Amino acid sequence: MAKKKSSEIPMFDAIPQDAEPAEMSVRRERQQAAFLAALGPRGWRAALAEAGVGDEQVYRWLRRDEAFKEALADTRDATALRLEQIADAIASGEQDASPAQVTLLQFRLRGLRPETYRDRASVQVDQRTTIAAESGDGSKARLLLAEWEGDGAAAASCPVKVGGAAAALRR
Numbered sequence: 001m002a003k004k005k006s007s008e009i010p011m012f013d014a015i016p017q018d019a020e021p022a023e024m025s026v027r028r029e030r031q032q033a034a035f036l037a038a039l040g041p042r043g044w045r046a047a048l049a050e051a052g053v054g055d056e057q058v059y060r061w062l063r064r065d066e067a068f069k070e071a072l073a074d075t076r077d078a079t080a081l082r083l084e085q086i087a088d089a090i091a092s093g094e095q096d097a098s099p100a101q102v103t104l105l106q107f108r109l110r111g112l113r114p115e116t117y118r119d120r121a122s123v124q125v126d127q128r129t130t131i132a133a134e135s136g137d138g139s140k141a142r143l144l145l146a147e148w149e150g151d152g153a154a155a156a157s158c159p160v161k162v163g164g165a166a167a168a169l170r171r
Contacts, residue, residue: 031051031052031057032061032065032071034050034051034052035048035050035058036071036075037050038050038051039072039075039076040078040079040082080109083108084109087105087109
């Protein structure tokens with residue numbers, strides 16, 4: 001028996017060139033069903049192996065077969081729902097999980113439902129600054145504002161600019 005080279009990619013059962021269209025359709029449906037059944041509980045790679053197909057074939061089905069595309073979306077939704085139930089059980093203390101398992105669960109949910117579990121960041125910056133010298137000590141306010149703008153040496157002698165406008169503090 002010849003030893004298989006480690007660099008060889010395992011070949012899946014190819015459909016014979018002389019196969020009838022009905023035979024090809026039955027085979028495709030069987031492969032699709034096997035792929036979808038294994039996808040949820042076992043993951044993408046295991047589902048490919050179970051169905052005996054490669055990535056390219058699944059992507060071809062997605063482009064050409066609307067029924068398969070809908071079935072895959074349903075399978076992904078069911079998987080996300082199952083993972084959310086696991087996350088809820090962990091959060092409520094009903095189920096234990098290691099930090100690594102929680103992290104993996106988080107990434108799987110982000111992959112399955114990015115619109116729900118994506119990181120959200122919102123930054124709002126308000127650069128308006130109002131300084132009022134109500135005590136009559138304009139020189140102190142001028143000094144503090146000049147230090148804040150980085151011009152501490154000329155603080156007492158120069159007019160102060162507030163927010164880019166040439167508004168000088170008056171005594």
